[in-house]
Amino acid sequence: MENLHIDQHISRKYNEELEDLRNKVMTMGGMVEKQSKNALDALINGDSSLAETVATSDYRVNSMEVEIDAECTDILARRQPAASDLRMILTVIKTITDLERIGDEAEKIGRFALKLANSQEPQSYYSELHHLGEHVIEMLHGALDAFARMDVEAAVRVAGRDPEIDQEFEALTRMLITHMMEDPREVKNVLRLNWCARSLERIGDHSANICEYIIYLVKGHDVRHVSLEQIQDTYIQKK
Amino acid sequence: MSENNLTSKRSDDNVQNLRECDIRESAKVREYETIGEPYTDNAKICARDVNVYYGDKQAIIDVSLDIGSNEVLAMIGPSGCGKSTFLRTLNRMNDIIPDCRFEGNIKLDGEDIYDPEQDTVLLRARVGMVFQKPNPFPKSIYENVAYGPRIHGLAHNKAELDDIVEKSLRRASLFDEVKDQLDKPGTGLSGGQQQRLCIARAIAVSPEVILMDEPCSALDPIATARIEELIDELKEKFTIAIVTHSMQQAARVSQRTAYFHLGKVIEVGDTREVFTTPKHELTENYITGRIG
Secondary structure, rough: OOOOOOOOEOOOOHHHHHHHHHHHHHHHHHHHHHHHHHHHHHHHHOOOHHHHHHOOHHHHHHHHHHHHHHHHHHHHHHHHHOOOHHHHHHHHHHHHHHHHHHHHHHHHHHHHHHHOOOOOOOHHHHHHHHHHHHHHHHHHHHHHHHHHHHHHHHHHHHHHHHHHHHHHHHHHHHHHHHHHHHHHHHHHHHHHHHHHHHHHHHHHHHHHHHHHHHHHHHOOOOOOOHHHHHHHHHHHOOO | OOOOHHHHHHHHHHHHHHHHHHHHHHHHHHOOOOEOOOOOOEEEEEEEEEEEEEOEEEEEEEEEEEEEOOOEEEEEOOOOOOHHHHHOOOHHHHHOOOOOEEEEEEEOOOEEEEOOOHHHHHHHHHEEEEOOOOOOOOEEEHHHHHHHHHHOOOOOOOHHHHHHHHHHHHHOOOOHHHHOOOOOOOHHOHHHHHHHHHHHHHHHOOOOOOEEEEOOOOOEEEEEHHHHHHHHHOOOOOOEEEEEEHHHHHHHHHEEEEEEOOOEEEEEEHHHHHHOOOOOOHHHHHHOOOOO
């Protein structure tokens, strides 16, 4: 089913419930995207007040997760959804778990940013970190966009960026290790930076997960643990 | 023109539009090929190119479908889609309907059940049926179950007959509830018990296939759960085809599901797949309650 037609049930209330659910996921997605961006900005610019905001505002995402979960439970109990509706509910339940984790990662970056803002930071690595962060946030944005449009091809393309992110993270880690060896006094801060990079890399992983759920939602195929090449071969239209 | 006339004119137009829609849709449906896997390796019943007509109206169009040994096949679809008609062709219950005409071929263990030589009484002993409304005979509980084995000569003496009655009632999970009142009328039982009595009556003649036409639609959820549990146990020994309007029931009890629409089998396959990833849009629309 390419088009899910969630607005075409005989029960208008059911349409509204599913639409509402989808909107809430988009809102939650928007929140974690904003948080991730703020976390990155706070880190790069050493903005301690923004870092503080990020580090302390995760509760909103958490309560949103609980609220959406409750709505899914309600729909499962009362509507007994089948086929694409069932896949929609399962996708939402899984997606919000990943979104919530992204929120956690942003919070972690916020905390480290707060500590790093008050120290003599090794600025030279910030451009690499910034680069990684921008890529990750683009990926998250792409995943949310693919979710909004139920766009499988877009989801496959976004998931396909994950290996780049992993490589960037690896390269950055190598640089940070070198730096630690050169200047052992900086180990603490460099480790903090590495944790931030790790969190960004995890945000990329969670975004890729969301893309896999979108493929499941639209196509009905579970592509977790399927190689990226195979996914690309199956779902990207050969031009 | 008065308002009344206007309204009736409009509704006439609507009816006309609906009819045209119907005709257009049924012409389209006629073209559909069945999606999925209508055939199985271990078929108990093989239906091929089945067409059934009630007078001029065609109720079943080119249905080819297997029912595998020891499987529960669920048939779902909107009212008037032909699922009950198809079910009734499997033990020739349609024979008794005037104007009903059958074309095609249905084999039970490779044997043509529409062979003119076929004894329909024997056929119906091999392919038993349970109906929507429990319909016990106005006789005692014991006699309800004993009647079939007696007329088919399955018991040589009273002890054997007692044994068949007890076993059938046990298999229908009813024995413990009625063992002290076997001489009481079957019609005095609750709806759920009556339906299990009918199942006991159906299995008393050791059928190979049991056809069920919405067996739970007149029952409460507890009685329904009992029957569903029973269906699950019965499939060890029998082959079961069930028509149901409850999608959840089809999903719960069957291994394969066939979706009927305007007399055609649109899609058939593994129940799990039909309910999570149906391939045809009509199936998807039906099981998710969408407007087609």
